[in-house]
Amino acid sequence: MSYEKESIKEFCNLVASGNPTPGGGSVGAVVGALGASLVEMVANLTIGKKKYEEWEAEMEKIVERMEAFREKAFGIMNKDIEAFNKVMECYKLPNSSEEEKRFRKEKIQEALKEAADVPFELCRLTSNLVDDVLLVAKYGNKNLFSDAQAACELCRAAFNIGKANVNINLKLIKDESFKKTLSDELEELEAKLNYSLKVFEEIASSIQRS
Amino acid sequence: MSYEKESIKEFCNLVASGNPTPGGGSVGAVVGALGASLVEMVANLTIGKKKYEEWEAEMEKIVERMEAFREKAFGIMNKDIEAFNKVMECYKLPNSSEEEKRFRKEKIQEALKEAADVPFELCRLTSNLVDDVLLVAKYGNKNLFSDAQAACELCRAAFNIGKANVNINLKLIKDESFKKTLSDELEELEAKLNYSLKVFEEIASSIQRS
Numbered sequence: 422m423s424y425e426k427e428s429i430k431e432f433c434n435l436v437a438s439g440n441p442t443p444g445g446g447s448v449g450a451v452v453g454a455l456g457a458s459l460v461e462m463v464a465n466l467t468i469g470k471k472k473y474e475e476w477e478a479e480m481e482k483i484v485e486r487m488e489a490f491r492e493k494a495f496g497i498m499n500k501d502i503e504a505f506n507k508v509m510e511c512y513k514l515p516n517s518s519e520e521e522k523r524f525r526k527e528k529i530q531e532a533l534k535e536a537a538d539v540p541f542e543l544c545r546l547t548s549n550l551v552d553d554v555l556l557v558a559k560y561g562n563k564n565l566f567s568d569a570q571a572a573c574e575l576c577r578a579a580f581n582i583g584k585a586n587v588n589i590n591l592k593l594i595k596d597e598s599f600k601k602t603l604s605d606e607l608e609e610l611e612a613k614l615n616y617s618l619k620v621f622e623e624i625a626s627s628i629q630r631s
Numbered sequence: 632m633s634y635e636k637e638s639i640k641e642f643c644n645l646v647a648s649g650n651p652t653p654g655g656g657s658v659g660a661v662v663g664a665l666g667a668s669l670v671e672m673v674a675n676l677t678i679g680k681k682k683y684e685e686w687e688a689e690m691e692k693i694v695e696r697m698e699a700f701r702e703k704a705f706g707i708m709n710k711d712i713e714a715f716n717k718v719m720e721c722y723k724l725p726n727s728s729e730e731e732k733r734f735r736k737e738k739i740q741e742a743l744k745e746a747a748d749v750p751f752e753l754c755r756l757t758s759n760l761v762d763d764v765l766l767v768a769k770y771g772n773k774n775l776f777s778d779a780q781a782a783c784e785l786c787r788a789a790f791n792i793g794k795a796n797v798n799i800n801l802k803l804i805k806d807e808s809f810k811k812t813l814s815d816e817l818e819e820l821e822a823k824l825n826y827s828l829k830v831f832e833e834i835a836s837s838i839q840r841s
Binding site: 487 | 636637639640642643644647648649650651654655658659661662664665667668669671672678694697698701705775776777778780781782784785788791792795796798799
């Protein structure tokens with residue numbers, strides 16, 4: 422499956438349909454990819470401008486990172502669908518004998534862990550993406566500040582969507598140590614994201630004052 | 632132009648490129664369309680379920696509204712590009728004689744007003760979309776609550792992106808009465824959105840408790 426090849430209109434149709442996939446998790450990944458695309462645009466429109474010469478090398482690195490980010494985000498979009506379908510398949514496993522019951526439970530738990538890992542990866546990626554949003558907001562072409570602002574909004578949205586999707590899976594996972602590790606790591610990522618969002622707000626107000 | 636026919640991958644490429652359009656405004660409209668698609672999915676997966684029978688008629692109306700929303704959002708996505716290009720063209724008008732200067736200024740101001748109206752429309756639409764997010768969150772299929780949550784995040788993001796894009800245009804507009812009207816209306820829409828987001832949080836915490 423490579424849903425990134427679908428048109429925007431058709432992807433929306435597929436999301437909107439009475440089929441649970443693609444759902445919120447995949448949409449969150451698309452939103453992250455859109456955010457990275459805006460960051461890349463600001464970097465591209467900074468490169469080659471005399472005024473921003475000093476930051477040219479950094480902007481070129483950002484362009485590379487954003488292209489890699491988008492590929493990863495599309496991977497997450499597709500994996501989210503596979504992971505969800507796998508959970509659903511496990512729920513359909515035979516459930517009569519004690520052995521079948523135990524086997525089914527195990528398989529469901531395994532699938533749920535995989536399904537939690539996918540949106541967790543989106544959270545990890547977007548909490549890092551904000552660093553590049555900050556770089557283009559601070560050192561990139563000032564005429565495109567509202568695009569950096571839009572990218573910032575999309576990081577927040579993609580992160581929160583990822584978090585909600587990690588949490589619905591965690592609710593059903595019994596392995597307490599897995600749950601604790603993922604929750605703790607998610608909390609750390611969220612703290613990092615919130616700090617970066619605060620820094621962004623400061624940049625935004627200093628620009629509004631100038 | 633109908634960018635909704637582009638693949639997700641190609642649309643991201645177009646945003647990321649060193650061309651200022653499609654930019655944040657268009658991306659905001661796509662994000663709104665993705666939010667509406669998620670709301671529609673929740674409604675579609677509520678329809679036909681005995682448990683939610685009472686809300687079936689309302690869910691069917693939501694499906695219709697979301698399809699209309701998406702078409703409008705795609706319209707905004709395309710109009711944002713046209714409006715931006717029009718502003719750019721006006722800046723290129725001849726600027727030598729006094730008459731040319733006056734004519735150019737007038738044309739720029741007209742184009743800026745149009746360019747402010749487009750993201751304002753996105754704000755108006757998304758502040759209404761949240762009402763339908765609330766309906767599916769409250770009365771729709773509870774198994775899809777995280778998708779309603781994702782839709783809620785996307786409404787907030789699309790609204791804020793729209794707002795940032797209204798504001799960059801307002802900064803350059805000289806007509807004080809136009810500025811005041813749009814700012815006041817935007818403030819009202821934001822108050823409505825924030826109230827709805829608060830209600831959503833309450834629904835979310837009551838679901839987490841149950």
